[in-house]
Amino acid sequence: MKINRGSVFGLLVFLSLCWMSCSSKPKVDDEVAVLETSYGKIVIEFAINSAPKHVANFKELARQGFYDGTRFFLNVKIRNRVVAIQGGDPNTISGARSTWGAGQPGQKSITAEFSRIKHERGIVSAFHKANDPNSANSQFFICTTAEPSFDGQFSVFGRVIDGMNVVDAIARAPVDQTDTPIDPVVVKHVYIAKRDEVKQEQ
Numbered sequence: 553m554k555i556n557r558g559s560v561f562g563l564l565v566f567l568s569l570c571w572m573s574c575s576s577k578p579k580v581d582d583e584v585a586v587l588e589t590s591y592g593k594i595v596i597e598f599a600i601n602s603a604p605k606h607v608a609n610f611k612e613l614a615r616q617g618f619y620d621g622t623r624f625f626l627n628v629k630i631r632n633r634v635v636a637i638q639g640g641d642p643n644t645i646s647g648a649r650s651t652w653g654a655g656q657p658g659q660k661s662i663t664a665e666f667s668r669i670k671h672e673r674g675i676v677s678a679f680h681k682a683n684d685p686n687s688a689n690s691q692f693f694i695c696t697t698a699e700p701s702f703d704g705q706f707s708v709f710g711r712v713i714d715g716m717n718v719v720d721a722i723a724r725a726p727v728d729q730t731d732t733p734i735d736p737v738v739v740k741h742v743y744i745a746k747r748d749e750v751k752q753e754q
Contacts, residue, residue, distance in 0.1 A: 590738040594715035602667040606709035624737040634723040640691040659689040671702035676710035
């Protein structure tokens with residue numbers, strides 16, 4: 553039987569492309585973050601491929617107990633609607649209200665890891681100081697709705713996979729003149745768990 557070289561070459565190219573496609577599939581992180589708040593539980597999966605440094609930073613802080621006792625202190629409004637809730641500032645534990653959102657001196661900064669992931673409902677992104685995208689540290693926000701103006705401006709490192717009802721409840725909470733929830737939204741405990749373990753808890 554005569555073998556057609558063109559067919560063999562085509563087959564090899566096809567197999568090569570298949571291998572590359574399979575090997576480049578997004579890496580799935582088997583760990584998630586569980587935020588136990590005074591409003592309920594929020595579970596976040598990590599965008600490990602898009603923002604590995606931000607993911608590593610959040611995990612490290614969570615394992616240190618850094619977030620325990622902090623608050624979701626700001627309902628972020630654009631065009632008179634809440635588009636995100638913000639938390640992660642250690643100053644919210646015992647610092648003066650005027651310092652909330654400023655962070656503390658000496659906190660480790662994480663270099664921006666912008667991606668093509670759009671800021672849609674449930675997206676978790678790192679907050680940074682105005683005009684300094686490389687100043688992100690412990691603070692983060694969770695989108696309550698799509699907000700295109702955030703795309704390419706903040707580093708997306710996660711997505712809520714359970715507890716958006718809790719996020720919505722926080723976003724609906726009565727706020728004062730600074731858009732801070734009047735009833736404190738306390739993050740009682742944050743821990744890192746295996747995805748399968750969390751499913752068993754639910």
